[in-house]
Amino acid sequence: xxxxxxxxxxxxxxxxSALDATDPLAAVRDRFLLPEGVVYLDGNSLGALPxxxxxxxxxAVHRQWGTDLIRSWNDNAWWEAPLRVGDAxxxxxGAAPGQTLAGDSTSVQLFNALSAAVRSxxxxxxxxTDPGHFPTDQYIADSVARLFGLEVRRVPPxxxxxxxxxxxxxxxxxxxxxxxxxxxxxxxxxATTRAVQRAGALMLWDLCHAAGAxxxxxxxxxxxLAVGCGYKFLSxxxxxxxFLYVAERHQAAFDQPLTGWNGHAEPFGLSGGYAPAAxxxxxxxxxxxxxxxxxxxxxxxxxxxxxxxxVRAKSLSLxxxxxxxxxxxxxGFTVVTPRDPERRxxxxxxxxxxxxxxxxxxxxxxxxxxxxAPDMLRFGVNALYVTHGDVLSAVRHLSEVVNxxxxxxxxxxxxxxxx
Amino acid sequence: xxxxxxxxxxxxxxxxSALDATDPLAAVRDRFLLPEGVVYLDGNSLGALPxxxxxxxxxAVHRQWGTDLIRSWNDNAWWEAPLRVGDAxxxxxGAAPGQTLAGDSTSVQLFNALSAAVRSxxxxxxxxTDPGHFPTDQYIADSVARLFGLEVRRVPPxxxxxxxxxxxxxxxxxxxxxxxxxxxxxxxxxATTRAVQRAGALMLWDLCHAAGAxxxxxxxxxxxLAVGCGYKFLSxxxxxxxFLYVAERHQAAFDQPLTGWNGHAEPFGLSGGYAPAAxxxxxxxxxxxxxxxxxxxxxxxxxxxxxxxxVRAKSLSLxxxxxxxxxxxxxGFTVVTPRDPERRxxxxxxxxxxxxxxxxxxxxxxxxxxxxAPDMLRFGVNALYVTHGDVLSAVRHLSEVVNxxxxxxxxxxxxxxxx
Numbered sequence: 001x002x003x004x005x006x007x008x009x010x011x012x013x014x015x016x017s018a019l020d021a022t023d024p025l026a027a028v029r030d031r032f033l034l035p036e037g038v039v040y041l042d043g044n045s046l047g048a049l050p051x052x053x054x055x056x057x058x059x060a061v062h063r064q065w066g067t068d069l070i071r072s073w074n075d076n077a078w079w080e081a082p083l084r085v086g087d088a089x090x091x092x093x094g095a096a097p098g099q100t101l102a103g104d105s106t107s108v109q110l111f112n113a114l115s116a117a118v119r120s121x122x123x124x125x126x127x128x129t130d131p132g133h134f135p136t137d138q139y140i141a142d143s144v145a146r147l148f149g150l151e152v153r154r155v156p157p158x159x160x161x162x163x164x165x166x167x168x169x170x171x172x173x174x175x176x177x178x179x180x181x182x183x184x185x186x187x188x189x190x191a192t193t194r195a196v197q198r199a200g201a202l203m204l205w206d207l208c209h210a211a212g213a214x215x216x217x218x219x220x221x222x223x224x225l226a227v228g229c230g231y232k233f234l235s236x237x238x239x240x241x242x243f244l245y246v247a248e249r250h251q252a253a254f255d256q257p258l259t260g261w262n263g264h265a266e267p268f269g270l271s272g273g274y275a276p277a278a279x280x281x282x283x284x285x286x287x288x289x290x291x292x293x294x295x296x297x298x299x300x301x302x303x304x305x306x307x308x309x310x311v312r313a314k315s316l317s318l319x320x321x322x323x324x325x326x327x328x329x330x331x332g333f334t335v336v337t338p339r340d341p342e343r344r345x346x347x348x349x350x351x352x353x354x355x356x357x358x359x360x361x362x363x364x365x366x367x368x369x370x371x372x373a374p375d376m377l378r379f380g381v382n383a384l385y386v387t388h389g390d391v392l393s394a395v396r397h398l399s400e401v402v403n404x405x406x407x408x409x410x411x412x413x414x415x416x417x418x419x
Numbered sequence: 420x421x422x423x424x425x426x427x428x429x430x431x432x433x434x435x436s437a438l439d440a441t442d443p444l445a446a447v448r449d450r451f452l453l454p455e456g457v458v459y460l461d462g463n464s465l466g467a468l469p470x471x472x473x474x475x476x477x478x479a480v481h482r483q484w485g486t487d488l489i490r491s492w493n494d495n496a497w498w499e500a501p502l503r504v505g506d507a508x509x510x511x512x513g514a515a516p517g518q519t520l521a522g523d524s525t526s527v528q529l530f531n532a533l534s535a536a537v538r539s540x541x542x543x544x545x546x547x548t549d550p551g552h553f554p555t556d557q558y559i560a561d562s563v564a565r566l567f568g569l570e571v572r573r574v575p576p577x578x579x580x581x582x583x584x585x586x587x588x589x590x591x592x593x594x595x596x597x598x599x600x601x602x603x604x605x606x607x608x609x610a611t612t613r614a615v616q617r618a619g620a621l622m623l624w625d626l627c628h629a630a631g632a633x634x635x636x637x638x639x640x641x642x643x644l645a646v647g648c649g650y651k652f653l654s655x656x657x658x659x660x661x662f663l664y665v666a667e668r669h670q671a672a673f674d675q676p677l678t679g680w681n682g683h684a685e686p687f688g689l690s691g692g693y694a695p696a697a698x699x700x701x702x703x704x705x706x707x708x709x710x711x712x713x714x715x716x717x718x719x720x721x722x723x724x725x726x727x728x729x730v731r732a733k734s735l736s737l738x739x740x741x742x743x744x745x746x747x748x749x750x751g752f753t754v755v756t757p758r759d760p761e762r763r764x765x766x767x768x769x770x771x772x773x774x775x776x777x778x779x780x781x782x783x784x785x786x787x788x789x790x791x792a793p794d795m796l797r798f799g800v801n802a803l804y805v806t807h808g809d810v811l812s813a814v815r816h817l818s819e820v821v822n823x824x825x826x827x828x829x830x831x832x833x834x835x836x837x838x
Contacts, residue, residue, distance in 0.1 A: 063467050111676070238491065239708040261555035272559075274562070289708040289711035290657035
């Protein structure tokens with residue numbers, strides 16, 4: 001990285017304009033209600049508001065809840081929402097209908113999926129996860145291992161093939177993410193799935209940072225289980241319901257601990273004994289938060305007619321351009337995200353010792369990214385609404401902040417909770 | 420029950436008017452947006468829409484999510500919502516602040532609470548529940564018992580004292596509801612809590628049919644654990660977040676299996692090892708559905724300045740009046756709900772072999788109750804918005820339906836899912 005000349009800036013500005021002018025997804029940006037003047041590069045934490053959401057929410061509150069009341073479970077098909085929304089997510093992650101459901105949080109879905117996986121592999125005593133995995137994945141893995149008397153081994157993705165070759169027959173299930181949430185590194189889902197399954201273990205994918213961000217082909221990969229959240233690249237709203245994928249061949253044996261009445265074969269038979277529903281519907285637990293569920297459903301229409309291949313192409317164009325801007329305009333940062341596009345998710349992460357204050361100072365300029373302790377600045381790009389102009393603007397602001405030292409101001413030092 | 424005379428009807432009409440005219444909660448009805456012409460006696464399944472909800476939801480969607488975006492976790496205090504809403508519910512169930520949190524579904528909260536209870540009573544091999552308990556309570560009890568190697572015993576509330584006297588020292592936890600969801604029978608929470616605790620077991624109350632319906636005094640009772648839902652008498656919206664109460668003295672040892680990152684002592688430290696937060700916050704799991712959470716928070720303001728003693732007095736007035744109307748106007752029904760007010764929750768249940776068709780025919784007349792298989796018609800009264808006039812109207816319509824036989828019409832026979 002080096003100090004920019006005016007010529008560099010002019011060239012980058014021209015390139016941003018040209019790339020945005022020929023962007024096949026340019027019109028999709030209008031499907032989101034973005035605040036004026038804000039550069040939003042935190043859609044990997046909370047997706048922006050899709051324009052389809054407000055009218056649906058107003059209808060859900062006034063007509064469905066207020067007027068139709070309890071009858072909405074039938075008349076407005078609330079009861080079917082988890083499976084209907086699940087199928088809509090399934091379309092974005094390569095899952096044929098009837099294998100995905102929406103509901104609860106990622107943590108809860110992880111618990112059910114890992115527990116069911118362990119139960120389906122009796123006698124195998126290891127549960128694998130990534131030491132770099134998002135904390136909740138590690139916590140839930142530890143909890144499930146404790147409950148069922150297994151042992152968690154934290155094996156980095158790069159070491160997984162060797163580990164499986166050595167001890168694969170002891171492994172019940174491996175829970176991994178295709179994208180490192182801090183660095184944005186993208187792993188090879190197909191190779192990992194094959195290696196885990198060759199060992200006779202089940203593969204559980206956490207798609208929080210992949211669903212809606214890049215093409216995922218669960219059925220084609222022969223994936224076993226997957227979970228993911230609804231509020232990042234799916235833009236389903238704060239704390240939107242998560243999702244669970246159970247490959248059809250595993251559904252009949254899927255034996256979860258959270259045996260809520262919504263997953264019963266005859267939920268209104270009110271029998272005192274549990275009998276799971278057929279299909280992925282057995283993964284249902286309690287009554288889902290319908291308002292949040294309908295917001296997620298409306299949000300997913302932003303993907304209507306959008307090919308995930310186009311999303312991926314634009315995402316890579318955005319992150320590549322980000323790296324070029326960073327190379328030209330920034331000093332004192334280390335690029336953490338792989339430069340090889342094949343190994344890059346939909347974010348760029350930079351390392352800087354003053355990451356916290358820099359992100360705060362950027363936010364004061366209405367450029368929103370986030371940070372992950374201790375020193376990583378994360379910039380997520382959602383190809384549905386981020387432009388190359390946004391990317392250049394973000395890097396220019398970051399350059400101005402760091403060069404001027406304005407992030408040293410007292411108000412940017414205070415530690416607050418930032419998700 | 421007998422055939423009514425015009426004189427009976429006139430007298431009942433006059434009594435309804437008089438009771439409604441002197442109702443100290445009459446003005447509270449205006450805090451709800453009830454559809455014109457509908458008699459809504461199903462608030463024990465889905466509470467009506469509080470008027471405070473729509474503006475809060477519009478703000479949550481447009482300003483908080485759409486404009487403030489990720490910053491809302493701090494700036495609009497999304498992060499604190501589960502504890503803030505929990506305390507608001509705590510006020511209605513006699514819990515001092517810091518012991519109640521909102522989130523997830525009742526089924527999930529039951530799973531965490533029962534599991535933590537079992538872990539705190541090692542060596543005790545029985546888990547007690549009511550054979551008449553709502554199915555999900557029984558299913559989750561069975562699941563927790565299976566996981567931890569315990570045995571579930573289904574002991575009706577009336578037999579609980581004898582059972583505990585005989586086998587109490589083997590019991591880890593007893594999970595009961597103060598109100599039978601089918602019959603509306605109210606049990607003695609204080610006596611049950613004492614009997615269970617005298618045996619050295621933990622008492623877990625499911626307050627789904629009590630919270631917001633009648634005074635509950637968790638702290639005063641010395642209750643151990645409680646859960647409940649947000650969408651019945653609390654009117655928090657379809658699938659509103661549930662709640663969990665952990666008495667302060669149990670919090671430090673509360674050891675739940677769903678160790679999601681929101682319950683971590685330092686959720687943003689991103690440590691790979693779980694360390695539970697202090698206080699009831701350790702009961703948090705994953706990221707909560709904020710839109711549904713904020714709807715629930717707004718809904719709870721309908722209770723502002725309302726004394727639960729007044730709610731109870733009006734509820735009993737409504738159900739007593741319902742029974743009088745039924746006695747005067749209905750033939751062929753059996754009253755299931757206890758006539759003794761001390762033993763009555765906030766609903767009236769009638770038995771009739773054609774319950775399903777009758778409820779459908781009533782719904783066609785915009786009188787909404789529900790049924791529970793095989794033959795129970797349930798009519799819930801939420802004292803915040805139901806009037807004595809509503810009650811009389813419901814019983815009159817029911818009388819007209821059953822006397823005319825209009826429920827025999829083909830369209831009322833089809834079986835659909837009704838919650």
